Amino acid sequence: xxxxxxxxxxxxxxxxxxVILRCVPISNHLYFYWYRQILGQKVEFLVSFYNNEISEKSxxxxxxxSVERPDGSNFTLKIRSTKLEDSAMYFCASRxxxxxxxxxxxxxxxxxxxx
Amino acid sequence: xxxxxxxxxxxxxxxxxANLPCNHSTISGNEYVYWYRQIHSQGPQYIIHGLKNNxxxxxxSLIITEDRKSSTLILPHATLRDTAVYYCIVRVxxxxxxxxxxGGGTRLMVKP
Numbered sequence: 001x002x003x004x005x006x007x008x009x010x011x012x013x014x015x016x017x018x019v020i021l022r023c024v025p026i027s028n029h030l031y032f033y034w035y036r037q038i039l040g041q042k043v044e045f046l047v048s049f050y051n052n053e054i055s056e057k058s059x060x061x062x063x064x065x066s067v068e069r070p071d072g073s074n075f076t077l078k079i080r081s082t083k084l085e086d087s088a089m090y091f092c093a094s095r096x097x098x099x100x101x102x103x104x105x106x107x108x109x110x111x112x113x114x115x
Numbered sequence: 116x117x118x119x120x121x122x123x124x125x126x127x128x129x130x131x132x133a134n135l136p137c138n139h140s141t142i143s144g145n146e147y148v149y150w151y152r153q154i155h156s157q158g159p160q161y162i163i164h165g166l167k168n169n170x171x172x173x174x175x176s177l178i179i180t181e182d183r184k185s186s187t188l189i190l191p192h193a194t195l196r197d198t199a200v201y202y203c204i205v206r207v208x209x210x211x212x213x214x215x216x217x218g219g220g221t222r223l224m225v226k227p
Contacts, residue, residue, distance in 0.1 A: 004158075033214065043159060043202075043217040056214055091158045103149075104215060106158030 002026045004107035006092050012113045016081050021110045023075045023092030032075045033093040033104065034067065036060070043091070049075065082114045119203045124222040127197075133190040135221050137203030140184040146207050148179060149215070150188045152199040159202065159217070162188065193225045 005024045013019050025032050034046040047057040049067055066078045075094075079086055089111050093104040120138040127133040139148065149164040163170055163177045165186075170177045176189040190197055202220040 042219060045214040048214055089156060103161035108158050
């Protein structure tokens with residue numbers, strides 16, 4: 001069964017460093033998302049991406065964050081200068097359908113630890 | 116998107132049906148009801164969704180009341196592997212970027 005894959009599974013970084021989290025969505029999907037979950041808290045929406053541009057973003061997704069689909073298969077989330085509060089599990093998701101009623105497929109997540 | 120209310124936790128005996136309720140009294144006519152679950156710290160997993168009619172798939176059944184103000188997710192024969200947090204989410208369709216808003220969900224504990 002096709003799946004969304006994410007790398008790395010766990011990354012430890014120093015505060016102020018740049019981090020790139022990578023995702024390979026399911027190949028025929030059209031819509032891409034990043035969510036995050038701070039330990040013990042709710043899953044929070046960060047950004048959605050469609051047709052090579054951001055279609056929606058939350059208040060969390062400030063200027064420190066950026067997304068890119070550099071080569072038609074990868075979908076990346078970059079955090080320019082990490083803060084302690086960026087420590088979380090980051091989930092990538094994708095969806096195929098144009099009706100926007102279908103399900104999101106989530107990856108297993110990338111755990112980011114900022115020291 | 117409409118807000119949902121779910122009990123924070125429920126227990127279910129293994130092999131029994133698990134019935135997870137959700138209230139969404141402010142749901143609009145064009146909002147769908149979705150159920151996802153999250154096992155431990157894994158990525159959320161889609162279970163089922165519906166608009167008005169009851170739905171069934173290989174994982175679960177979704178019963179939506181006639182006034183659409185509440186719904187119930189039914190896992191017909193719960194197993195230990197169904198222990199997870201279950202999220203009921205209502206969402207408008209037809210918008211390219213529309214995201215899911217996760218609440219606290221119901222933590223279902225399936226016990227032997």
